[in-house]
Amino acid sequence: MDEVSTEFLAYIIGIIILIIFYIIKLPRIGANEPPLVPYTIPILGHTYNYFFNARNFFKKCKEQYGECFSIYVFGRVMTIVSRSSLNEVFINHKDFKLALSEFLPFDMLFENISDFDKVTQLNAKLVKEITGKIDSYTPIIQKYLLEGIDKFIGDCKDPKEFLSIWELMNHIIALPMANIIVGEEVASHEDVVKSFGVFVFDIGRIRTIPPIFSFIHPKLHDFVTTLPLRFGWNPILHHQKIMINHIKPVIEKRIKEKKMLDKDYKFYNDTLEFYISQPDFDYSNPKIFHYYIDVLFVLIFGSVGTTSEIITNGIFDLAGRPECLNELYEEAMIIDKECNGSITLPDVQKMKKLDSFVKEVLRHSDDTLKFLHKVTSESFTFSNGYTVPKGRRVNLYMDDVLKSKDAYGDDAEEFKPFRFVNANSSASKVDRNYAVFGGGKHACPGRFFAIHEIKLILHKLILKYNIKTKSGKIENKKYIGPISLPPKKALIFENRK
Numbered sequence: 001m002d003e004v005s006t007e008f009l010a011y012i013i014g015i016i017i018l019i020i021f022y023i024i025k026l027p028r029i030g031a032n033e034p035p036l037v038p039y040t041i042p043i044l045g046h047t048y049n050y051f052f053n054a055r056n057f058f059k060k061c062k063e064q065y066g067e068c069f070s071i072y073v074f075g076r077v078m079t080i081v082s083r084s085s086l087n088e089v090f091i092n093h094k095d096f097k098l099a100l101s102e103f104l105p106f107d108m109l110f111e112n113i114s115d116f117d118k119v120t121q122l123n124a125k126l127v128k129e130i131t132g133k134i135d136s137y138t139p140i141i142q143k144y145l146l147e148g149i150d151k152f153i154g155d156c157k158d159p160k161e162f163l164s165i166w167e168l169m170n171h172i173i174a175l176p177m178a179n180i181i182v183g184e185e186v187a188s189h190e191d192v193v194k195s196f197g198v199f200v201f202d203i204g205r206i207r208t209i210p211p212i213f214s215f216i217h218p219k220l221h222d223f224v225t226t227l228p229l230r231f232g233w234n235p236i237l238h239h240q241k242i243m244i245n246h247i248k249p250v251i252e253k254r255i256k257e258k259k260m261l262d263k264d265y266k267f268y269n270d271t272l273e274f275y276i277s278q279p280d281f282d283y284s285n286p287k288i289f290h291y292y293i294d295v296l297f298v299l300i301f302g303s304v305g306t307t308s309e310i311i312t313n314g315i316f317d318l319a320g321r322p323e324c325l326n327e328l329y330e331e332a333m334i335i336d337k338e339c340n341g342s343i344t345l346p347d348v349q350k351m352k353k354l355d356s357f358v359k360e361v362l363r364h365s366d367d368t369l370k371f372l373h374k375v376t377s378e379s380f381t382f383s384n385g386y387t388v389p390k391g392r393r394v395n396l397y398m399d400d401v402l403k404s405k406d407a408y409g410d411d412a413e414e415f416k417p418f419r420f421v422n423a424n425s426s427a428s429k430v431d432r433n434y435a436v437f438g439g440g441k442h443a444c445p446g447r448f449f450a451i452h453e454i455k456l457i458l459h460k461l462i463l464k465y466n467i468k469t470k471s472g473k474i475e476n477k478k479y480i481g482p483i484s485l486p487p488k489k490a491l492i493f494e495n496r497k
């Protein structure tokens with residue numbers, strides 16, 4: 001064969017491969033499914049709009065296609081569910097499951113856990129127990145928050161500029177969280193507290209690769225992103241080692257005490273006691289002990305980064321609005337005077353303006369879509385008649401819920417810090433128009449604890465510092481497609497006179 005005909009053959013084969021690829025990748029939508037929004041570029045589908053124009057794109061799609069519609073992103077169909085149907089996803093646990101593994105390879109990260117549902121149930125039980133004792137934890141939270149603020153922000157007689165505010169807040173709240181979760185003795189080690197603070201960011205590094213390989217096949221993306229793990233780089237191992245080294249001697253000590261004191265044994269006020277008291281707990285069996293260390297890290301993963309993200313958003317929302325900061329300062333001063341600086345649970349409950357502010361911060365978290373689920377039953381039919389098949393990715397249109405004019409009025413888009421002051425609607429209350437903590441049976445059990453801690457730290461920061469954005473403006477969040485992250489801008493802290 002001469003050179004020209006070889007080239008021609010290669011060209012034809014290339015075109016055939018492309019056509020086959022195109023046919024394989026054509027989205028298939030069943031008869032009764034939510035409509036697929038048309039698109040112009042094959043294979044790419046709606047990926048560009050999903051990534052670079054999320055807010056406007058989903059608004060237009062809803063106006064045109066209604067409550068439920070489907071889009072084609074990263075080589076797969078995804079159904080978007082808006083406000084009226086969204087709650088059906090939360091309450092039908094047999095049909096939908098939160099698809100966390102789409103973001104992180106949990107089964108590879110936490111090698112000692114085989115049943116994540118069991119772990120979630122155990123941690124949910126633990127969190128409900130600590131919520132019941134929130135009053136007894138308040139002095140511990142307060143003590144270590146103050147220690148963290150002093151250590152990481154300190155004296156700002158001369159204004160100080162801080163750049164990585166989310167990391168800063170993570171380090172501060174790691175202190176009270178570590179003291180409550182693993183207890184004061186274990187948390188007295190600096191590397192333990194540091195692990196609490198950086199663990200979420202270390203894991204997050206796996207998430208940084210956008211799912212471009214999913215255009216070929218989702219499994220290829222999973223394979224590529226887990227390559228470092230397959231070659232032995234697991235960001236958890238280092239933290240596990242630290243925790244095992246410091247927790248083991250404390251457990252040994254407590255078990256000895258228990259034997260010696262029997263009924264007179266005084267339970268420590270931390271969640272380590274909860275794990276130790278589980279019937280199958282055995283620290284001398286490495287398999288069981290390492291399993292519980294992983295369970296502990298799942299709790300840290302779900303509790304520290306989430307809380308510090310909202311605190312960070314809150315500080316930016318304050319720093320850009322001096323009039324709001326002043327009004328909250330006045331409320332904080334009155335409460336601080338009444339309790340002489342030592343806050344109790346009823347004092348936190350008195351912070352009505354702060355509670356309303358925190359709720360508005362959460363309402364403005366600004367994720368267009370959130371809570372990616374997967375259909376786990378054969379199919380699910382919404383009350384509007386649309387059916388989604390098994391395996392379908394279902395994402396929730398949070399903007400449509402949290403910025404709903406029906407629920408929040410014509411000014412729903414506006415940030416109004418004191419919107420809820422007289423509304424008898426606290427920041428931790430779950431309802432269908434305020435789904436920031438999920439909904440149904442699995443709604444976040446840590447929300448009372450989280451709001452309590454967020455209010456406490458903001459109260460202490462507002463009392464101590466005047467906080468401003470360096471630019472003097474309200475800073476925008478960072479957007480990665482339909483997901484938002486706190487602004488990555490500088491803040492100035494200055495002591496109050």
Ligand code: HEM
Pocket residue numbers: 090098120121123124127302303304306307310436437438439440441442443444445446447449450451
């Ligand atoms: C502002 C901070 C927080 C936010 C925004 C948040 C949000 C959420 C969300 C959206 C869920 C899933 C709900 C669902 O599946 O429907 C969840 C579950 C959970 N959260 Fe939180 N969370 C926060 C803080 C915390 C804290 C501080 C703790 C622990 C002290 C915690 C413990 C849990 C647990 C154990 C679950 C699993 C519940 C279950 O599946 O039954 N969370 N959280």
